[in-house]
Amino acid sequence: MTEKDTAAGADWQHWQSTWDRQQEWYLPDREERFRAMLDAVEALVGPEPKVLDLACGTGSISDRLLRRFPKATSTGIDLDPALLTIARGYFAADPRVEFVRADLRDPGWRSALPHRDYDAVLTATALHWLRDDELRTLYGQIAGVVRDGGVFLNADHMPDDTTPRVNEAVNAFYRARREREKAAGTQDWADWWATAAADPVLAGPTAERFRIFGNPAEGDHADGQTQSAAWHADALRAAGFAEARTVWASPADAMVLALK
Template sequence: MNWEQWQRSWDRQQEFYMPDREERFRVMLDLVEAAAGRAPRVLDLACGTATISLRLFARLPDATSVGIDRDPALLRIAERSFEGDTRASFVTADLDTPDWIAALLDEPFDAVLTATATHWMTATPLARLYGDIVKLLRPGGIFLNADHMPEPANPLLNALDETVQKAHRKQAGKAGALDWDRWWAAAAADPQLAEDVAASREILSRHDIGQEHPADWHLTRLREAGFLEAGVVWRSVTDAVIAAIR
C-alpha cells in the first residue's frame, strides 16, 4: 500500500472502535479555531500517523503542526504522508520521560491536541505530562484530549455501551475494517514498514500498560498543573473530549 492507503487503513481501524471519531475531531478543531484563529501553531501530541494534523490542515490550511510520538512505524507513515509539506514536522520522543519537551521549548504553541493516547500512560507520568504541557502553551492557549474516560459510577450504562460497541465492531468487521491486531499484522507484512513495526512492538513490550481515568480525574490534574480552566466539551457514554485553557 502507499502512504495514503495506510492512512485510510489506520482510520478504518480506529473507527472500528470509535464510530464517532470524526465528530470528536470536529469539536476539537472548532475550539482550536475559536481560541487561536486560522493559522495556529499546533502540537500534535502522541501523533501516531498524524491523523489530527491531516484534519487540521484540511480545516485550517495556514496552520503549522509539530507531531511527536515514540512509535517508529506510525511516525514512518506520518512522515511519508507529509513529505515535502513544510507545515508539518515530526519529533521522536517518549512522553513517559521527563525530558521529552527539551526540543519544543523555543516557541510556544497555540494549541496542544491529543487523541486516544493518554490511556497508555499510568497516573504519575500523565500528571507530570499535564504540567509539561502548561509550559509549552502560550497564555490563552488550549489543550484538548480525546480519550476513553468511563465513569466507574455508571456500570449499567457502561455495560449497555459495550453492547452497542460490540454490535458496531461486528458490522465494521463484516465491512472489511481491520481490528488492532490484524492491522499491525498487515503492517508487519509490508516490506516498507516491517522493520519499523518490529521496533514498535519491542518498544511497547518495555512499557507499562496504562490506566483509564474518569473525566473528573483528568480535569483535577489539569487544574493542579496550572491551567486556568478545564472542562468536558464532548462526551459519549464512555469517551470524552476534555479541554483546558492556559
C-alpha cells in the same frame, strides 16, 4: 532497489486511510470528536494556530487541522517508529508540518521540540497508555509548552463509573457492532499491525515498534489507567491551567479542554 527507493514509492495515502478505518472500527464517532476539537481551537486561538500534535501516530489530527486551517502549522511528536514512518511519508511534501521522535515518559521530551511554546496542544486516543502519576507529570509539562491564553485538548476513553448500568449496555452494544463489522472483514488493531509487519517498507520500523511496545497479537501492552473527565479536568487545573472542563462526550469517551 534500495530501502530509500522503496519508501519513496510507498502508498502513504493507503496506510493513512487503513489506519483511519481501523481506528473508526473502535471509535465510530472519531470524526465528530476531531470536528469538536478544531471548533474549540478556532474559538479560542483562531484559524492560524501553531499546534503540537501530541502522541501524533500517523498524524491524524494534523491532517484534519491543515485541511481546515490552511495557515496552521503542526509539530507531531511520538515514540512509535512505524507510525512516524507513515506520518513522515504522508506529509513529506507539506512544509507546514514536522515530526520529532521522543518518549513522553522521558522527563526531557520537550527538548526535542522545535518551538518553545504553542497555541494549542492536541491529542486523541493516546494518553490512556499512561498511569495516573505519569499523566499528572505530563500535564504539568504540557502546561509549560502552551502559551498564555493557549489551549490543551485531550479526547480519550474517560469512563464514568457512576453509571454502571448505562456503561454495561453501551459496551455490549459497541461490542456487538464491532463483532458484526469484524465478521464482514474490517481490520482490527492486531490485523492492521500484522499487515504492516509484512510490508517491505514498514517491516523494519514495525519490528522496532514491537520491541518497544510488544506485539498486539500477543496481548494488550497497555498498563495505563482510565479516569473520568472530571478527574482529568481536576488534574489539569492542578498542573497550572486556569480553566478546564469537558467540551465533548459520547457514552464511553470524552474530550477535556484546558485553557492556560
